[in-house]
Amino acid sequence: MRTAKSSSKLLGPVALAFCLAASGHAFAGPMPETENGRYSLSPAGDGVLRLDTRTGAVSTCTNSGAGWACYAVPDERTAMDSEIGRLQADIGRLQAENEKLKSELASREPTVSGKIEEPLPKADSLKPPKVAESERKIEIPLPSDRDMDRMMSFLEQAWRRLIEMANRLQRDVNSGKI
Template sequence: MSTAKSSSKFAVAIMLACCLGGCGHALAGAMPETENGRYALSPAGDGVLRLDTRTGAVSTCSNSGAGWACYAVPDERAAMDTEIGRLQADNERLKAENEKLKADLASREPTVTGKIEEPLPKSDSLKKGEPKVAEGERKIEIPLPSDRDMDRMMSFLERAWRRLIEMANRVQRDVNGKI
């Protein structure tokens, strides 16, 4: 029976702790700005980063000889917003200039006066005419290399082939010697 009494006391203690824990949060309500809740701190280097959870401002805080000091971190978002605003204004200015140029162009007189009624000639003055040659006279002549040119080419190919064979033999000797 003592086991039943101790387990019921344990259950009562757990229920009491849960109730007090829940009431503690309910009694606390909204936290004032001076307590934990508005700022989130994270360790960074030789100090901490402080995030203001209401405004989103970030500061770096460090302990100097005179005490703790916090400095605002430059906000890149503000710089980007400024640049976006500048580009939008520039874009609007260019649109206005473009419309002005279109209106100016439309108000001008046409550059070509009058319409040309007659068609342009079909012959192209830049094209050169083909030479008129009778069908029987067409011959294609390809100059063949002379015997001297053929001998020079053959000696070049022979030298290149010998060098290739020599390189292959050297590589084979090097591989056989190392293995």
């Protein structure tokens, strides 16, 4: 029995020390998040990059005179996943629209019934058939008297202007302007 009494005497002070140590830790309050390793900080530019080791979120933190401010860095993976989701929704919508248009087209009456028996003409067959030289006659209509008078009037005016221009040039050369 003696051993039981000596061990119980020893167990009391050990339990008391353990309780005091635990209560001291509890009274001290929770440790700040940076002390338990939740955030990892790395210098970057005029601030720091903060990595949340629990969630994987990355933030940029800068000191703007009024204090430190942290802003989340856009996650490329999240942006890519949302873009993939949007594209998949678009593909589904387009496939449904394609099926709808196919069924509409199938329900319409055909515009041509049956197969066309004769093939389409070749480009050479659309040319007019060759005619013998003796059969070809080209008729050019002659101008009327009125058309001839208009042409003569135009030529006379052009000739007068040309003569006037030559006379002016001759006068400028003789007077020394040119």
